[in-house]
Amino acid sequence: MKATLTVLGSGTSMGVPTLTCECAVCRSTDPHDKRTRPSVMVEYGGKVVLIDTTPDFYAQALRERITHLDAVFYTHSHADHILGIDDLRPLSYALKPNKLPLYARPDAAAFLRKMFSYIFEADYKFGGLAQLELKPIDGPVEVFGARFDPVPVIHGETQIYGYRFGSAAYLTDHSEIPEASMVQLEGLDVLFLDALRHKPHPTHSTVTNSLRIVERLKPKRAFFTHICHDLAHEATNSTLPPQVRLSYDGMKLEFEI
Numbered sequence: 001m002k003a004t005l006t007v008l009g010s011g012t013s014m015g016v017p018t019l020t021c022e023c024a025v026c027r028s029t030d031p032h033d034k035r036t037r038p039s040v041m042v043e044y045g046g047k048v049v050l051i052d053t054t055p056d057f058y059a060q061a062l063r064e065r066i067t068h069l070d071a072v073f074y075t076h077s078h079a080d081h082i083l084g085i086d087d088l089r090p091l092s093y094a095l096k097p098n099k100l101p102l103y104a105r106p107d108a109a110a111f112l113r114k115m116f117s118y119i120f121e122a123d124y125k126f127g128g129l130a131q132l133e134l135k136p137i138d139g140p141v142e143v144f145g146a147r148f149d150p151v152p153v154i155h156g157e158t159q160i161y162g163y164r165f166g167s168a169a170y171l172t173d174h175s176e177i178p179e180a181s182m183v184q185l186e187g188l189d190v191l192f193l194d195a196l197r198h199k200p201h202p203t204h205s206t207v208t209n210s211l212r213i214v215e216r217l218k219p220k221r222a223f224f225t226h227i228c229h230d231l232a233h234e235a236t237n238s239t240l241p242p243q244v245r246l247s248y249d250g251m252k253l254e255f256e257i
């Protein structure tokens with residue numbers, strides 16, 4: 001089935017521009033250099049699925065006119081990927097009496113339950129709270145006729161999820177991709193992967209390292225995300241092979257799910 005992917009945000013945890021920074025990219029007037037926190041929206045068969053809800057989710061949802069939502073997948077529980085959760089309220093009310101399902105690794109689901117205990121452990125039933133249901137997953141799950149496969153990746157000292165769905169995969173934060181996960185990523189049309197900057201980082205991939213992964217996996221198209229202010233959009237793109245591009249906020253593409 002045909003699906004559309006929209007990049008809600010392509011930036012690293014602090015966003016670009018980064019508060020207090022006066023560098024050329026943070027002061028750039030190129031709209032591609034404005035990067036909110038990383039998340040994508042996947043639409044297929046009339047359903048809308050998000051991967052992560054960032055601190056910028058409210059602004060991203062207004063920008064992309066998100067009026068309906070059916071499920072959220074979480075990659076992990078770091079602040080830049082979860083803090084927009086409260087803005088799911090109006091979207092969750094539209095599903096009543098059902099709750100909005102949130103799929104996550106069991107450890108991330110447990111963290112979300114604790115972090116947002118005012119939502120998940122609420123002992124009163126009167127309005128105001130997001131209507132959410134945590135669904136811990138440790139393997140593939142079928143959601144509205146599409147299969148989502150968790151792809152375990154190493155993010156510093158922790159293991160988190162990326163996701164493969166049909167001919168596309170989305171990996172946001174990785175310093176290393178285990179061999180078994182590389183096998184899951186074969187034969188892709190579209191691969192999103194972490195490329196924070198050129199300089200090495202303990203929990204993120206670099207442009208060079210991610211190009212090496214692209215070379216090995218050979219997806220038809222690859223897009224970098226979780227990008228920091230070291231990488232100017234146009235200048236960096238001009239150094240990349242034609243099938244590899246920096247993603248940018250608002251970017252849309254079609255693929256088979």
Ligand SMILES: [Zn+2]
Binds near residue numbers: 012038080172173226
């Ligand atoms: Zn992150």
Ligand SMILES: [Zn+2]
Binds near residue numbers: 155
């Ligand atoms: Zn992270």
